[in-house]
Amino acid sequence: MSRSYYLLAVAAAAAAVLGTATAGRGDDLKTVVRGAAEDCAKWMKGERQKALALGSVTGPDTFPTSGGPIIRDQLERELPAQGVTVKLVATVGLRVKYLFREVPDAKDRKHLRPAVDLVFTFTDGAGVELERFERRVTDPASVRLILGLSVDTTTVILDDVKADEATVTSFRDPKAALDGTVALSGPDSTFGIEIVRNKVGVPLADRDGLAFANLARDDQFDVRLVNRSNTEMAVKLAIDGLSVFHFTDVRIADGPRKGEPRYSMVLVKPKDSVVVPGWHKTNALFERFKITEYAKSGAGLVNRDDARVGTITASFAAAWVKAPPADEPPLKKSPTDAVGFGCPVPGTTVPVERTVGAERATVSVRYEVAK
Structure with a gap:
């Protein structure tokens, strides 16, 4: 039985992966x-x-x-x-x-x-x-995405100073938080991602404080978004810096954002997880994530640079229909390998509307192709 994927378009209070920061704390x-x-x-x-x-x-x-x-x-x-x-x-x-x-x-x-x-x-x-x-x-969410950091600011989300300190520490002194095959955004975090190959979680390794997945050339894989919190979460998933919706055929038809992807986030219910099987193409079709030579990868289509490693990053923010969570801050206006396209995968996607709050956690897993 196929799983339904709940996709979020950008609401008034929400932000696209490359859009305006919800918390309004700097230039995105x-x-x-x-x-x-x-x-x-x-x-x-x-x-x-x-x-x-x-x-x-x-x-x-x-x-x-x-x-x-x-x-x-x-x-x-x-x-x-x-x-x-x-x-x-x-x-x-x-x-x-x-x-x-x-x-x-x-x-x-x-x-x-x-x-x-x-x-x-x-x-x-x-x-x-x-x-x-x-x-x-200077927008913290953009900083974390660009650098592929892992940090959970849930407990300090109302304290800008402590939240910034956590982000700085995640770069200066990174520490991987691994729970089996799930990489968490922090040791006590309720948010994480799991790289899934052939329906089995891929082993992770702690390399100098960074989580690495053991992936090989031609591996096709899924990304499981893990939400162990009691709050519904809207998640932005990026592969090598690109939104999972970057290559979608479902785009905004008119207005100031004409041509941009219509969706930007995947909804994950409380105490639940969602498996994203690939790049979103249509509401009925994904193209599998696949380790391939850089020129054929998603990143290679828009960038000629061969990064030493690839990065899979998920960013979590609370989502709600009527009232925000009590702790929600006030809203203010491989050298030769990367992740590319594999076989198409059918899926059922359901567009929904939510208000999305400030980013609470970011978790990144890096990969290199096994020799």
Whole structure:
């Protein structure tokens, strides 16, 4: 018997994987990249250039991440909107480096907040630097997604300082929380993910505080979203930085978000779990997650960079119909391998509406192809 998958469109108080942060605590990735595209357009106009080649988008050398595809995808959307043509071959190139930062809070300089700096560098054909500028992502949810962190802020969700400290610690001193084949967002967390191959949980290993799944080339797998809490959860699932809805055929037909995926989250009931069998294509069809060579993977379709490892990330937020949970904060306005497409999988998806709150937990599992 097939399982029904409850999908959430973006409600007024909710956020898409790349959308506005629900808690309104900083500049999210989409906002920052839009501003960067405006800066790029101004510089290009001054140099009388109309096209650029988008080069590498890479993360810190000291922490394995795979956030490049999500940044590149946003740039490829925003640059043309500013009149800049993105080509494979051009006189000017643009590369991006993203780096973790701790920055003083505007209201309390002693309070250090997690951030990601995006460093944009224009180069010529000889690789000579022509111009450089930076933009900063300060929305904690975006920071956790870009870097693939595992952190549970449920117990401190009303305390921004402690929540930020938890996020910083998850980068500076990561500690994998493994419960058998389930990776949890923290040692006492009620949220987790399990990588499922042939209906069996994939063994996990703790490597320098990061959870790694033992996957091999051509493995097809599912991702089980685990909610052990007493609250219904809306979950954003990203593979190598890309939303599970990135390649969907179900898109918004008109309005300011025309062309964007209609759905952004999967609903998981209290004390329950949901198995996501692949990339969402239609409400009746998924394409299996599959370990494949990078160029054929989902990330490879939007990013030319070969990350050392891949990352599977799930972000959990409370969802409700009438009233929010009592603890909900007030809403404010592989070198050669990655996850690609496998065999189509039929499924039943049911669109529902919920109000979605602030992100409570993020959990990431990394993978490398076995030699």
